[in-house]
Amino acid sequence: MEGIERICQFLEEAGAYYLGTTEGDQPRVRPFGTVLLYDGRLYIQTGKVKDVSKQIAKNPKVEICAFKDGKWLRIAGVLENDDNRDVKVAMLEKMPSLGRMYSPDDGNMQMLYLKSGKATFSSFTEAPETIEI
Numbered sequence: 001m002e003g004i005e006r007i008c009q010f011l012e013e014a015g016a017y018y019l020g021t022t023e024g025d026q027p028r029v030r031p032f033g034t035v036l037l038y039d040g041r042l043y044i045q046t047g048k049v050k051d052v053s054k055q056i057a058k059n060p061k062v063e064i065c066a067f068k069d070g071k072w073l074r075i076a077g078v079l080e081n082d083d084n085r086d087v088k089v090a091m092l093e094k095m096p097s098l099g100r101m102y103s104p105d106d107g108n109m110q111m112l113y114l115k116s117g118k119a120t121f122s123s124f125t126e127a128p129e130t131i132e133i
């Protein structure tokens with residue numbers, strides 16, 4: 001399995017992850033759950049009206065952290081907005097419950113992909129493993 005696939009699978013299986021952004025000199029973190037592997041890219045989804053979206057627009061450097069079965073994953077990376085409608089449709093097909101809040105043409109639904117970054121799998125028992133994106 002390719003690195004990016006392993007990362008997506010880990011986030012999916014963890015069920016939720018934590019997304020860190022910055023607002024000025026203040027770190028902000030919140031739970032997220034959306035993950036989509038599309039065209040070899042890792043996408044997450046949010047709403048443009050949210051503070052998290054505004055923070056990413058100002059500073060696209062983020063961290064993601066998830067924990068599962070004694071292993072944790074930390075991604076330090078840069079997110080990029082993608083307004084491609086097909087990606088939004090694919091996200092809604094994968095997670096149909098999102099359709100209660102979002103639609104591809106609502107002007108709010110936002111897809112962001114990890115343009116670059118470094119993902120590290122860690123545990124207390126094994127050496128860390130880093131994947132460059």
Ligand SMILES: Cc1cc2nc3c(=O)[nH]c(=O)nc-3n(C[C@H](O)[C@H](O)[C@H](O)COP(=O)(O)O)c2cc1C
Nearest residue numbers: 016028030031032033034045046047050051052053
């Ligand atoms: C388990 C879980 C998963 C969530 N997944 C997402 C998500 O993928 N995208 C999103 O925009 N909000 C998601 N939320 C809601 C955000 O955490 C919430 O809207 C948060 O307040 C957004 O951050 P902000 O207030 O800094 O804008 C999720 C909440 C929970 C509890």
